[in-house]
Amino acid sequence: MIGMIKFTKIRYLMFLVSILVIVGGIVGTIRNGGYNLGIDFEAGLNQRVQIAPVAFTVNFTDVGDVSMDMQNGVMSIDVRSDKGVSKYTFPLSDYPTLSDLKNGLMTIPGLQINLLVPDDSLSGKLTSGLNFPLEVKEEPSFVNIVGEESAAIAIDKIRAALATLGNPQIQVVGNPDLSEFMIRVSDPDGTKKDELEVSIVKDLENVFGDNTVVVLQSDYVGPRFSSSLASQSISLTLTALALILIYIWFRFKLSFAISAITALFHDVLIMLGFIGTFQMEVSTTTIAAVLTIIGYSLNDTIVVFDRIRENQVLLKGDKLDNIINISITQSLSRTLITSLTTLLAVLALYFFGSGLIKDFALNLIIGIVVGTYSSIFIASPVLLGWSNVARKRKAKKNGASISSSGMKVVEEKESSVTINRTTPIPEVERKRKGKRKNRK
Numbered sequence: 001m002i003g004m005i006k007f008t009k010i011r012y013l014m015f016l017v018s019i020l021v022i023v024g025g026i027v028g029t030i031r032n033g034g035y036n037l038g039i040d041f042e043a044g045l046n047q048r049v050q051i052a053p054v055a056f057t058v059n060f061t062d063v064g065d066v067s068m069d070m071q072n073g074v075m076s077i078d079v080r081s082d083k084g085v086s087k088y089t090f091p092l093s094d095y096p097t098l099s100d101l102k103n104g105l106m107t108i109p110g111l112q113i114n115l116l117v118p119d120d121s122l123s124g125k126l127t128s129g130l131n132f133p134l135e136v137k138e139e140p141s142f143v144n145i146v147g148e149e150s151a152a153i154a155i156d157k158i159r160a161a162l163a164t165l166g167n168p169q170i171q172v173v174g175n176p177d178l179s180e181f182m183i184r185v186s187d188p189d190g191t192k193k194d195e196l197e198v199s200i201v202k203d204l205e206n207v208f209g210d211n212t213v214v215v216l217q218s219d220y221v222g223p224r225f226s227s228s229l230a231s232q233s234i235s236l237t238l239t240a241l242a243l244i245l246i247y248i249w250f251r252f253k254l255s256f257a258i259s260a261i262t263a264l265f266h267d268v269l270i271m272l273g274f275i276g277t278f279q280m281e282v283s284t285t286t287i288a289a290v291l292t293i294i295g296y297s298l299n300d301t302i303v304v305f306d307r308i309r310e311n312q313v314l315l316k317g318d319k320l321d322n323i324i325n326i327s328i329t330q331s332l333s334r335t336l337i338t339s340l341t342t343l344l345a346v347l348a349l350y351f352f353g354s355g356l357i358k359d360f361a362l363n364l365i366i367g368i369v370v371g372t373y374s375s376i377f378i379a380s381p382v383l384l385g386w387s388n389v390a391r392k393r394k395a396k397k398n399g400a401s402i403s404s405s406g407m408k409v410v411e412e413k414e415s416s417v418t419i420n421r422t423t424p425i426p427e428v429e430r431k432r433k434g435k436r437k438n439r440k
Contacts, residue, residue, distance in 0.1 A: 004322075004325050004326055004329050005325060005328070005329045005332070006325050007324070007325055007328050007329075007376060007377065007380070007381070008321045008324055008325055008380070008381055008384055010377075011377065011381035011384070011385075014377035014378065014381070015378075015381070018266055018270070018374075018377075018378060021270055021273070022266070022269045022270060022273055024273065024277075025269070025270060025272065025273010025274060025276060025277055026273060026276075028273065028276060028277030028278075029272075029273060029276025029277055032276065032277065032279055034276070035272075035275065035276050035282045036169065036276075036279045036280065036281050036282060037281075037282050038184070038281040038282055038283030038284075038286075041229060041230045041233075041282060041283070042186055042221075043186065043187050043189075043221055044184060044185050044186040044187040044196075044220070044221065045183075045184070045185050045187060045192075045193060045196045045197065045200075045218070045219070045220050046182065046183070046184045046217075046218070046219040046220070046221075047182075047183045047184075047185075047197070047200055047215060047217065047218045047219075048173060048180065048181070048182050048183075048215075048216045048217035048218075049180070049181055049183060049200070049201075049204065049213055049214065049215055049216065050127060050129070050144075050146075050178065050179055050180045050181075050213075050214040050216055051147075051153050051158075051179040051181075051204065051208050051212055051213060051214075052127050052144035052145055052146050052147060052179065052212060052214050053116075053117065053144065053145060053147055053209070053212055054116050054117075054142045054143070054144055054145075054211050054212065055098060055115070055116065055117050055121065055126060055143050055144055055145035056098065056102065056113055056114055056115045056116055056117070056143055057113075057114045057116065057140035057141065057142055057143075058105070058111065058112065058113055058114075058134075058136055058140065058141050058143060059111075059112050059136060059137065059138055059139060059140045059141065060110050060111055060112070060136045060137060060138065061110045061112060061138060062081075062109055062110025062111075063081060063082075063110075064079055064080055064081035064082075064110075065079075065080040065081075065135075066078065066079050066080075066110075066111070066135075066136040066137075067133045067134065067135055067136065068132070068133060068134040068136055068141075068143075069128075069132055069133040069134070070126060070128045070132060071128075073091065073092045073093060073124065074089055074090070074091050074092065075089070075090040075092060075101070075105075075126075076088065076089045076090070077089075077090075077105070077108055077111070079108065088108055090104050090105065092123045092124050092126070093124075095123050096122065096123060096124070097119060097120050097121065097122065097123060098115055098117065098118075098119060098120075098121045098122075098123050098145075099115070099119035099120065100123070101123045102115060102119075111136070114140070117145060121145060125145050125146040126143060126144070126145050126146075127144050127145065127146055127214055128143075128144075128214070129144075129214040129215045129216050130215045130216070130217070130218060131214075131215070142211040144211075144212070144214050146177075146178055146179070147179060152176050152177045152178075152179055153179045153208070155170055155171075155172055155181065157207065158170050158181050158183070158204070160207075161203050161204050161206070161207040161208070162183065162200065162203050162204070164199070164203060165185050165196070165199060165200070165203070166185070166186075168183055168184060168185045169183070169184040169185075169281075170182070170183050170184075171281070173354065174354040175354075180216065183200060185200070187220075193220045197215075197218060200213075201213050201215065229284070233284070233287045237268075237287070237290065237291065237294075240291065240294065241261060241264060241265075241294070244257075244260065244261065244264070244294075244298060245257050245258075245260075245261050248260050248261075248302070248305075252305055252309060255383055255386045255387055255390065256305050256309075256383060258382070258386060259301075259305075259379050259380070259382040259383040259386060260298060260301050260302075260305070260379055262378065262379070262382045263297065263301055263374040263375065263378045263379035263382065264294055264297060264298060264374075266370075266374050266378050267293060267294070267297050267367065267370050267371050267374050268290060268293075268294065270366075270370045271289075271290060271293065271363065271366055271367055271370065272290075274366050275363070280359060280362070280363070281359065283356070283359075285356045285359060285360050285363075286359070286360075286363060288360065289360050289363035289364055289367065290363070290367070292364060292367070293363070293364065293367030293368070293370075293371055296342070296367065296368060296371050297367070297370075297371030297372075297374060297375060300335055300338070300339075300371060300372060300375035301374075301375045301379045303331050303334065303335070303375075304327060304328055304331050304335075304375055304376075304379065304380055305379070305380075305383075307327040307328075307330055307331050308323060308324055308327040308380065308383070310327075311323045311326055311327050311330075320384060320387055320388075321384055324380045324381075324383070324384055327380070328376055328380055332376070335372060335375060335376070336372070339368055339369075339371075339372040342368055343365065343368055343369075346361050346364045346365055346368065347361075347365065349361035349364075350362055350365060
């Protein structure tokens, strides 16, 4: 026998808590000036840059065309001349210091290397950006290196350097010691792409030095595409909710469907309030997290609803609030274990991930907690309230009296039946089907 937990007795308190959290999220979002829309939903330029000093300059004084590339810890040099193409590779693991790498590169005829940092600097810290493969000519080209850990650049310095661009949104990417930043500048008119790209690099170099800005990524989204993507995301989310409503209506009843959708709206509103209050970037990754949580929360709710429907048959005649409490209690261990194991995986993503993965994991953490809460304290209590109102209307229409629990009271002259369910939950053996039933 398992003790029944009376979840429905505190349903009004839980409703109040949810309302306060949702209202708090709305107020917090408004006070912060609305949502922090990412480049996916707002026209503008999204650039990932790294502030890194110049490690060495390289130039080519012989006849021919030379290109330098650096991928997966290997520096490669291609020399094209009338004699054909000569390829040279230099694994950085074989040339641990810049002095070693310089000696290796100088074996290529016509290639000149001029170190601008200490000879013992680690070659593994060299960094490349969108200007690679680098075209090496007579004029020096620049190769950058990640600065020392003590030289990590504070985000406030980046904001000050880009103050001329208005109010760009700046975010540290990954390890702060790498001095990588994501910079987003809005462009409502969609006409300043080239101007913004030049301005970001120029303003940063004015503060941190010439050729110290490495552009790692540059994405531009026009106003037409961003508005189209935003409307499509909203319509797809609403379509998903509508299909869920129809599915649960078909599988259960309309009251179950309304209760499940109410819980899902509850989860989405709390997630959106959290995102707006803490100014997390709203991107397609955020939409993916919301849809993931809708599916996760719905799965929890369906498990509880399925147990309620089953117990309505097994405990026929019992009060609906007792049936709901019994059903939630029976499925509670399954709900908590599933949520905790899922949280462990998502927490690993959050603590060991970076950038968009970290934001995605944080959204999932909030969604899992809220989804578990709503499956227990929102969906089933809403079902109870909806059923009670429906019974009262039906009873009023038929002229019957209604008990405080929402069950119809039928008085008979000769006999009466009273159902009194105590807190212990009866262990009910499931029906055997198919061959097992025939054998018995």
